[in-house]
Amino acid sequence: MFNRTLRRRTVMAGVMLAALAGVSPSVLAQDLSGELVILQWQTGTDGQMWKDVEAKFMELHPGVTVREFQPAGGQGDARGGMRTALLGGEVVDIIINTWPAFRAELVNSGILRPIDDQWASFGWDDKLSQSWRDLGSIDGTTYGITYTYGDRSAIWYKTAQLEKAGITPPATWEEFLASFDKLKAAGYPAPVVIPAKYWAHTEWFETLLLRTAGVEAAAQLAAHQIPWTDPKVKTALMKYAEMLQAGCCADPATMLAIEQPYPTLYTSEDSSYLLFGMWTNSALKNDLALEEGVDYSIFQFPSLGMGFDDTSSVDAKELNVTTNGANPAAADAFLDFIVGPEASNIMANYGYASPSTAMDGSLLGPVQQIATGAVSSSKVQFVLGDLLPGDLVDEYRVQLQKFLQNPTEATVDEVLAAIEAKAATAY
Amino acid sequence: MIRSVAETVTDRSGVPSRAGGGQLRLPTTRGWRIKEAPAAWLLIAPVIILFGISVVYPLIDTIRLSFFDIKGLAPAKWVGIGNYVTLFNDATFRNTLLTTLIFTLGTTVISVSLGWVLAMLCAFAPVHTTPFRGMMFVTFGISEAVSGYMWLNILRPDKAGLLNAVIGIFVPGYAHSWLGDPNTALWALIFVASWSGVGLPLMLCFAAVQSIPKTVLEAAYMDGAKPTSIMRHIMMPLSLPGVRVAIFINLLGALRAFDIIYVMTGGGPVRATETVGYFMYRESMTQFKLGYGAAATVVLLVAVLVISIPAIIQRTAGAK
Numbered sequence: 129m130f131n132r133t134l135r136r137r138t139v140m141a142g143v144m145l146a147a148l149a150g151v152s153p154s155v156l157a158q159d160l161s162g163e164l165v166i167l168q169w170q171t172g173t174d175g176q177m178w179k180d181v182e183a184k185f186m187e188l189h190p191g192v193t194v195r196e197f198q199p200a201g202g203q204g205d206a207r208g209g210m211r212t213a214l215l216g217g218e219v220v221d222i223i224i225n226t227w228p229a230f231r232a233e234l235v236n237s238g239i240l241r242p243i244d245d246q247w248a249s250f251g252w253d254d255k256l257s258q259s260w261r262d263l264g265s266i267d268g269t270t271y272g273i274t275y276t277y278g279d280r281s282a283i284w285y286k287t288a289q290l291e292k293a294g295i296t297p298p299a300t301w302e303e304f305l306a307s308f309d310k311l312k313a314a315g316y317p318a319p320v321v322i323p324a325k326y327w328a329h330t331e332w333f334e335t336l337l338l339r340t341a342g343v344e345a346a347a348q349l350a351a352h353q354i355p356w357t358d359p360k361v362k363t364a365l366m367k368y369a370e371m372l373q374a375g376c377c378a379d380p381a382t383m384l385a386i387e388q389p390y391p392t393l394y395t396s397e398d399s400s401y402l403l404f405g406m407w408t409n410s411a412l413k414n415d416l417a418l419e420e421g422v423d424y425s426i427f428q429f430p431s432l433g434m435g436f437d438d439t440s441s442v443d444a445k446e447l448n449v450t451t452n453g454a455n456p457a458a459a460d461a462f463l464d465f466i467v468g469p470e471a472s473n474i475m476a477n478y479g480y481a482s483p484s485t486a487m488d489g490s491l492l493g494p495v496q497q498i499a500t501g502a503v504s505s506s507k508v509q510f511v512l513g514d515l516l517p518g519d520l521v522d523e524y525r526v527q528l529q530k531f532l533q534n535p536t537e538a539t540v541d542e543v544l545a546a547i548e549a550k551a552a553t554a555y
Numbered sequence: 556m557i558r559s560v561a562e563t564v565t566d567r568s569g570v571p572s573r574a575g576g577g578q579l580r581l582p583t584t585r586g587w588r589i590k591e592a593p594a595a596w597l598l599i600a601p602v603i604i605l606f607g608i609s610v611v612y613p614l615i616d617t618i619r620l621s622f623f624d625i626k627g628l629a630p631a632k633w634v635g636i637g638n639y640v641t642l643f644n645d646a647t648f649r650n651t652l653l654t655t656l657i658f659t660l661g662t663t664v665i666s667v668s669l670g671w672v673l674a675m676l677c678a679f680a681p682v683h684t685t686p687f688r689g690m691m692f693v694t695f696g697i698s699e700a701v702s703g704y705m706w707l708n709i710l711r712p713d714k715a716g717l718l719n720a721v722i723g724i725f726v727p728g729y730a731h732s733w734l735g736d737p738n739t740a741l742w743a744l745i746f747v748a749s750w751s752g753v754g755l756p757l758m759l760c761f762a763a764v765q766s767i768p769k770t771v772l773e774a775a776y777m778d779g780a781k782p783t784s785i786m787r788h789i790m791m792p793l794s795l796p797g798v799r800v801a802i803f804i805n806l807l808g809a810l811r812a813f814d815i816i817y818v819m820t821g822g823g824p825v826r827a828t829e830t831v832g833y834f835m836y837r838e839s840m841t842q843f844k845l846g847y848g849a850a851a852t853v854v855l856l857v858a859v860l861v862i863s864i865p866a867i868i869q870r871t872a873g874a875k
Binding site: 205207208211212214215233234236237239324325326378379380381382383384385386387398518519522526529530533 | 627713732842
């Protein structure tokens with residue numbers, strides 16, 4: 129009797145285990161094996177962080193070997209190298225991507241595999257909110273899982289400089305403009321550093337567009353549903369002109385020659401404010417050995433009082449899985465791992481914020497705490513430059529360089545007309 | 556009159572004689588017909604294969620690509636000469652043609668004339684100027700990317716830039732962004748490219764001067780010619796073949812310039828330093844418009860051919 133009961137219980141337990149195994153990919157994941165190839169283009173501290181993440185995955189899945197495929201780079205935009213690799217026949221399981229427009233290109237070429245089924249079976253809804261899922265979707269189908277994001281409307285500053293100038297982080301646009309004279313008087317001749325050699329000068333316009341016209345208008349502009357000559361766009365550029373005319377910056381030629389913001393801002397005594405991506409945090413912490421929140425900090429873009437001060441620009445990095453990858457099971461498991469506690473906490477220690485609820489928020493430093501708080505309380509819009517077609521984004525950056533040279537209303541009209549002319553052929 | 560090799564045979568002493576004269580008959584052009592010498596095929600085959608793979612195939616494929624519209628990872632679409640029509644209607648491309656012309660002429664004129672003058676001066680004391688010539692030639696050996704990074708620091712926009720610091724000795728507080736100002740960026744690039752390019756003209760012109768028979772120079776001295784007259788009336792005219800080669804090599808190098816622009820300005824500011832070579836890279840690799848970029852490549856190729864073919868014909872005629 130006892131034996132029969134034991135046998136029945138054993139059989140039942142076996143059935144239940146089998147059923148559990150059938151519904152829980154994490155159980156199946158223990159049996160993963162083979163090589164997992166990741167198209168990984170990040171270098172420096174970001175690249176090192178990624179190696180730590182991969183090592184942790186291999187520790188959890190000893191049967192899997194992760195191999196990185198590093199495409200040839202190109203002045204900050206890895207897409208050229210990634211396209212060359214994919215067109216050249218390189219087979220990868222996972223692609224690291226930060227450009228929504230590039231995701232669409234990959235989808236249209238049949239390279240990406242939808243991940244809606246995985247989203248349900250792995251239960252990622254518990255870790256990522258619907259807005260993050262929407263960010264990685266095209267026409268209702270999910271292709272990307274966001275693993276880190278950044279606040280692109282945060283202004284970086286050196287705490288000692290603001291203290292010396294006797295000012296606190298400005299909360300309004302007027303306070304911000306007024307702080308320039310105080311900073312100059314304190315010995316910082318160019319309060320705002322704008323590295324305009326390639327693209328960083330567009331950051332100010334993009335947040336100003338959000339703050340003067342809102343996320344809907346910015347989204348419409350990205351999709352060219354409103355023209356670049358729209359008065360809303362002009363208003364944003366005129367606000368930018370206001371800042372330049374208030375004496376924010378070095379002369380235009382100097383701005384147009386700057387490409388490396390970190391040494392400029394943090395090793396020279398010329399400038400104070402920088403509007404740049406959150407990877408700045410990792411670079412300052414790890415490359416320049418500065419103390420987050422002590423040597424430097426951030427404040428959210430000052431309010432303009434035009435009805436859209438609850439908006440922020442964000443960037444994000446996501447993982448995509450390919451249709452031709454040799455190890456789809458390991459790729460799916462890696463996606464699950466990247467939003468899990470182990471990977472999220474590694475990233476937090478490097479100074480990056482994960483959108484996953486699995487991340488231990490206490491690991492984030494004070495700067496990231498400010499940034500994540502600001503994003504969570506804002507209406508967000510992805511970086512405009514990463515949403516535009518490649519043809520257009522180039523013209524957009526060059527025209528804004530022209531604007532920096534002579535920020536008058538006439539130049540604004542001329543510049544917007546030129547971008548609109550390009551936009552008319554770019555979609 | 557230039558006689559063809561086929562018409563001439565020489566005896567062992569080098570005296571020309573008519574074919575069939577009973578002397579040793581050296582191979583004529585007709586005698587080297589490749590089908591009559593299978594061994595020649597074997598010897599030349601590796602070169603032909605390598606040339607075909609590394610030059611002919613990419614060239615033909617680039618021309619083929621230029622007739623397609625290829626954007627990113629999207630499938631290619633046949634557009635015929637559409638890319639060329641778009642290219643010549645593209646104001647940006649027309650601007651790059653002008654920039655290329657200025658850059659090419661600027662670097663060629665500066666580096667060749669400077670190299671030529673230095674070669675003349677060095678020729679008066681060839682032994683003593685050997686270290687100087689060696690140093691000048693080293694600049695030619697430095698990779699353009701490396702010299703670009705070096706000059707990037709010299710031309711820094713702030714007071715820490717070497718050039719600004721030197722000017723600052725005379726004009727306190729001077730700071731100019733040489734590479735950020737569209738009015739000076741191209742000229743700064745021309746100067747840097749000329750600096751790294753002056754070594755070759757110097758050596759070529761110096762070699763040409765050295766090949767002038769000493770008797771000619773000695774006769775001029777004996778006749779009481781001053782050094783300036785010797786330089787002007789003897790050395791300069793007789794070193795012209797070296798100058799021509801230097802001009803040819805510099806023109807080709809400047810037309811295809813890319814590395815130094817990529818490193819120093821990225822084609823900016825506001826496309827002020829964007830040459831056809833950089834435009835080609837930007838369209839092909841950054842925008843990934845492979846067909847359009849290929850069309851720009853073909854245009855550049857035609858420009859190179861226009862310069863090369865007359866020079867090659869002239870050199871070949873000279874060889875005969």
